[in-house]
Amino acid sequence: MKNTYKRAAMAALVAWSLGLSAAHADELTVGVQLPMTGTLARVGSGMQEGIIVAAEVFNKANGKHKIKLISVDDESAPAKAIAAVEKLASQGALAITGGYGSNNIAPASDAAGKLGLVYVTSGGVDDSLVNSGHKNFFRINNTAGYQKAMVGLLADMNIKSVSVIYSTKEATTGLAKDLEKALSAKGVKVVGHAFDPALTDFKPIINKIKLRDKSEAIAMVGYENDYVGILRAARVLKPAVKAMVGVWSLATPKMAADFPDLMPNVYGTAVLPFPAEFKTADGKSFNEAYRRLYKKEPDYLGQFGYVQSMLLFEALARAADKGTLKKDGVAEEMRKTDRETLIGHVRFGSNGDNPNFTHRMGQHQAGKVVIVWPKDAATGTIKFPGVPW
């Protein structure tokens, strides 16, 4: 009698588990590998917001496929990034979205490649990422896009001499070197000032620019904490420059809100103005979901995280429809991507890079971010010369 009950219970359990798997047959599991702690925690959590919004928007719009996100914190460390990817794969992830910092992305994407998983990111601009021959690696942004925007703005300003202050981290050094080369090719006098990421007092550098370089503009290639230090030192020493131009993480609503004294007239790369104006249906869906989930203005990290993930989710859905999920179908579908997104047109080249990536330049004006370059995308008038002091 006991055995009969046991057999019945087992049968019920098997039936239940079969039913469960059938009910979840359309669930596509995506791994999220991001730095949620450590030095990159700020950017990691920003990108994660975009990824979660992408899953929310996708699931709302798609009845057939549902995205299930599973996340692992890589603690801003390359070894942990590899472990994170391996853990996500063991939990059934079909592809990986996330990654921040080229030094973390390189080993993580390598691990994903070995496991046959597609890896998509917007957190690493080092060109070695796309030149290492990985067939499953995709990224939506690159150094060239940031460099084009900065050079374009400085050229339009007719700036003749630039001091480039850059962090010695891999991505920032790469961009600064490319920027120096491009500006020099245009006949602009360039002086480079590399700084250790641990530097907190920028007055000696700014003083060198003020007394020795006497440049017309300062280009900053670093991160939020670096910009605050540089701008603070510049406000104290007041070098005779016409513009303070930065790159990522600068022309953002967060910087405008947190450092209102330091930001006026400062330029930085930007996708959208602030307050954000979303004209497309995709943009409106993103904006609505982001504000609902996070009760704040969307920022560039969220936008990039959203775009990379949405493209991946769409590729996964197409591969699932064709039954090629397990046969390199996801990478194949990613390569077929060719559409307008929140950050512009995205199409992946044979190396997984997005050759169409170009950025815009925004300027902090009265607590807002106004797009001032290129002219055809401008949402306001440039204030030039213009510095925060």
Place this chain on the structure above:
Amino acid sequence: MTELILQALYSGLLQGGSYALIALGLALVFGAMKVINLAHGELVLLSAYIAYSVESGLGWNPVFAIPVSLVVVCLASVMVYLVVGRIKKDREINSLILTYGIGVILTNAILLIWKADVRSTGSSWLQEAFVVGPLYSMRGEVLFFVVSLAMIVGLWWWLSRSWYGRAVRAVSSNRNAAMLMGINPGYTELVSFVVAGILAAVAGVALFSYGVISPAYGNVLTVKAFIITVLAGIGSIPGVLIGAVLLGVAEALTVTLASSALQELAGMGLFLVVLFVMPNGLFGANGRRG
């Protein structure tokens, strides 16, 4: 060139004052208990985030956060002591591992409470330029340089003149002999942790007032404080100031005369040279005896 070097020396001096304030608490506990408190940087950071909360929540100048920071950071410091104080064997090594773990817990607690965003003061008064001839600085830097000097003098006076200060030194020199003299070593060590908490609280408010903070920054502060403590020589409070100023000036001169990319290397180079020539640090016990 003269102007550049003068500014570098001035910036280095102010930076040194800031480093000294951060290192004092670690130096005190290291000197008194032979405990390397690797959570010291996180305690400084905790105070800095309290200053941020007071400024952003109440709209007050961060300087007014000092009383709140004192209470919270001293309590946290006492909790660190209560854990570290339980170590009976191989205190130096075991406390190193234990306080490292406490530092990790504090970093993640800060991350959970205040998120990963970078923070700094919005006070215009603290950020305004303070100009003396060709020398430029922020008001906040000068204010807290003076505070740092006052804290160093105060700590030196406390250690050399007050009963508790002398008790701390006695326990540091010979724990058993101090007990025979009627000193309760446990209580004395607790007092030294409370004083270290006071120093960390002031250092944190200072840091928020002229620097930029993020949750991962505590580790950097601890390393810097440890370098200065060893550079100064264990137990030397004036040595902390001199070591910190030397480090600050060496870094600023490197940025001015060579490259800012070499700043950390210059600091470490100075540290290694001093230890090579004077293994007990600039003002270490053997040096003083000599």
